[in-house]
Amino acid sequence: MAKIDLRSEIKEFLRSRRARITPERAGLPVYGGNRRVKGLRREEVALLAGVSVDYYVRMERGSLAGTSDGVLDAVASALHLDEAERDHLFHLARQSRAPGGPRRRRPAVTVRPALQQVLDAITDAPAWICNGRYDVLATNHLARALYSPVLADTRRTANTARFVYLDPAAAGTFFVDYDRIAGDVAAKLRMEAGRDPHDEELIALVGELSTRSDLFRQRWASQDVRLHRSGRKRLHHPAVGRLDLDVESMELPADPGLLLTVYTAPAGTATADGLALLASWAAEQEKPATEIQAPERQDLPGT
Template sequence: MATIDLRTEIKQFLSSRRARITPERAGLPAYGGNRRVKGLRREEVALLAGVSVDYYVRMERGSLAGASDGVLDAVASALQLDEAEGDHLFHLARQSRTTGGPRRRRSAVPVRPALQQVLDAITDAPAWLCDGRYDVLAMNHLARALYAPMLAGTRRPANTARFVYLNPEAARAFFVDYDRIVCDVAAKLRMEAGRNPHDEELIALIGELSTRSELFRQRWASQDVRLHRSGRKRVQHPVVGRLDLDVESMEMSAEPGLLLNVYTAPAGTATADGLALLASWAAGQEKLATEMHALG
């Protein structure tokens, strides 16, 4: 994938959202039983959004540059977009209003020492920083222990999307909800593509995954988008076994584009005990590594 074509992105996103809504779901009468299109017709979306048919057709052909926020809100309502989809539509419109410009290389940069100190101060929970491309930029000792299977490869920065799609056997053994994870990762990458369509590293990652993974191609074609949000992550760790973790993902206001992820478990649960065991194992591994280094 040499570039991300905004007009194509807009066309495919709007048409895919339109195709999933039936007239009944939209509160419209369905005249005749032989509709030639899946979902709503363009003129029905235009009616629901309060714009002319010609105007909406231009939008769905990839022209969002002149669309006002009010019109975008109306289209989002007509297509029953959720929060992530609405944000994505606005990102695409915002990028359409720019002059385009050359692609930008946004390589992973070293994390400020103060941020690593913050991670290291979180001693009882795995904590790590990533960017919108899923590059893992910094971790505390528990996160390194938790994600040992992903870190087994030598490529750095480690990347969750590559692990999920290009090492599927290991990823499926690690993530209990692997089928959901593959959907979420592709959807969050598409969200990032709408936000930063000229990011060379992102374009290269999407191209690599598209070339090497049929599963990614399928999920990418769905046009789905997701926000980075709190939730539950269930993993099968090779040393401590099953861990059902509560995840908090927070955008770093001082470092735009970075996400802080912290995994916790309620006290007294099997997962809390597992995290304590993981911490003990990680400390043992670090001690062993230090001793081996001293002997070397």
């Protein structure tokens, strides 16, 4: 992928959202049974949003540069956009208003020592810091143990999106709800593309995944977007088995673009016991070789 084309992003996003809304859902009367379009017509969206047909057609052709926040809100309501979709529409509009620019490489992000201290102070729960491209930038010892399959390839910065789409056999075993996870990853990457369509590393990642994964191409074409939010994640860890974890993801205001994610489980549950077992396993894995007791020597007869 050479670039993320902003006009195409706007056009395909609005068309895809319009196609899923039926007149009945929008509260419009239906005359006759022979509709040639899937979902709403453009003139119906214009009517619901209170703008002229020409104005909405111009928007759907990829031009949001002069669109007010009020009109964006009205279109979002007409298309029944959820919170993530509404935010995405506003991100696209904001980028349309900004001066055009070439692809740019973001400065290398390093996690501040104080943030690593925060991670290390969380001793009973896996925690890590990533960016919107799913690069894993810092972990505590339990997160390294929990996500050991994701972190196994040390040739470059670990990236959850690459693991999900480029190692589907391992990812399908690790993530119990692999299909949902794959959809969420693509949707969150598209959300990131709306925030910064000129990010060179994001463009390269989307291009790599599009080239190497049929599933990613399908999910990317859906135009779905998601926010990084709280939820549940079900994993099958190779050392401790099934873990059903509560996930809290939060943006770091002092470090824009970075997310802190913490995995927990209610006390007394099988998953809480599994995390305790994971901690023991992680401690064994991180012992220096000199601390690992050698097996007793078994002398052969006659020696």
